[in-house]
Amino acid sequence: MAIDREMILQISGVNPKLCMKCGKCSGTCPAYDGMEYHPHQFVSMVENANLEPLLASESLYTCLSCMACIQRCPRQVEPAKLIEAVRLAVIRQQGCDHLLPDELPALLDPELPQQAIVTAFRKYKK
C-alpha cells in the first residue's frame, strides 16, 4: 500500500489543519539540533502531502517520544503522533526495520537497562 497523506492522517489521528504555525513544538523539542525536519515542518509537510522527504529522513528516528511537543502545542495538534505515524508507515514495510537484532550486541554495555532495548525495538522495528 502506498504511503500517502490520508494514510498518515488516519494512523496518527492528527488534524494538521489545527496548526497555527507558531513553532512552539520545534522551540521546545529537545531533539531539534539533531533533526533535519522539525516537528512543525512534519505538520506542514504532511498537510501539503509532501511526504517523500520525510519518508527518507533520519529525523523519523531522532524523535525522542518525549511528548514535549504534544504537551505544549497550544492547538492540541500533537506533532509527535504525526512523526510516529510516518515512522510506523515506513517500518511496517517489509525489510524497512531501522534496528535489527543482529546490530544489538555491538551496542550493549553491562549497565544498559533492558527497557532501552525493548523501547528501541518498539520504536524502530516491526
Added chain:
Amino acid sequence: MKYSYYPGCTLRTKAEILNRYALASAKALGIELEEVENWQCCGGMYTASTDEIATKLASVRALAQARDAGCDLVTLCSACFNVIKRVNEDARTNENFITKVNNYMAPDMEYHGETNVLHFLEVLRDVIGFDELKKKVVNPLTGRKIGAYYGCLLLRPGEVMQLDDPENPKVLEEFIRAIGATPVLYGQRNECCGGYQTLNEKSIAVQRSSAVVESALSQGAECLITACPLCRYNLAVNAAPQIPVYYFTELLAEALGVKEVAENGN
C-alpha cells in the same frame, strides 16, 4: 492495603534494586504489593497510533488481572506506568480498540478499562500521605540536597497521566521533604534524558542527559532521584558531568530504616 503490582522487565533484571527497595519500604508502610501472575513486558513505550492493537495486549492482560483481583494496579517504573495507564485510557475511551482486543483475547469477562492505575508515588502521596510518611521516617535525610528528576513518562501527556501538573510538578519534591531532605528545583527536571537514543544516536543521549545534570548542579543539587531505569542510566552513564543518581525507592528505604533488609533480600 493490598494492590496488584506490575514490576516490568527491567525491575526483574538491571533495576532489581529499584524493586527490592520498594518492596521493603512498602512492607514497612503496611502496603501489600501482590505481583500480577505471568505478566508480560509492556514494551517500554506506548505506540501512539490509532491502529495498534498487538503492542497493547500485554498491558490489557495485566489490567484485566488486577480488575479480577479487585485491586488497583501499582507500577514503579515510569515507562510501565506510562504505557499501562495510556492503554487503560484507550480501553476506557476507544470502543473500536477495546472491542477488537476483547474479541481477540476472549477473556471470561470483557475488559473495558475498569482498573485504576497508580504509580507507587501516588500511593505514598494519596493513600499513606506525605505527613504520615514523615512520621514513619526513622532515619531522616537531613541536610541532603536532592534534585527530583521527573523526565517525560511520569507526566506526559498530562491529561491522561494525571500524576501531577506536567509543567510544574511537585510530588517528588514533597516526597523529598517527607524523608527529611531538601528538594532542589532546576529547569530541566521535566525535560527528556535522551531515552532510547542511547542505542540509536548516542550523541543525543549524551547531550540531553548532560543538559539535565548541568541544570541540576547549577542549582546546587548533590544527587538526583528518578523512578525510571533508563533515565537513571542516561543521567549516570551518558551525562558528561557526574552526579550520583538514585532510585527514589532507595532513599525511601534508607529513611525508613529498611535499606539493609532490602539489599540482603527481604
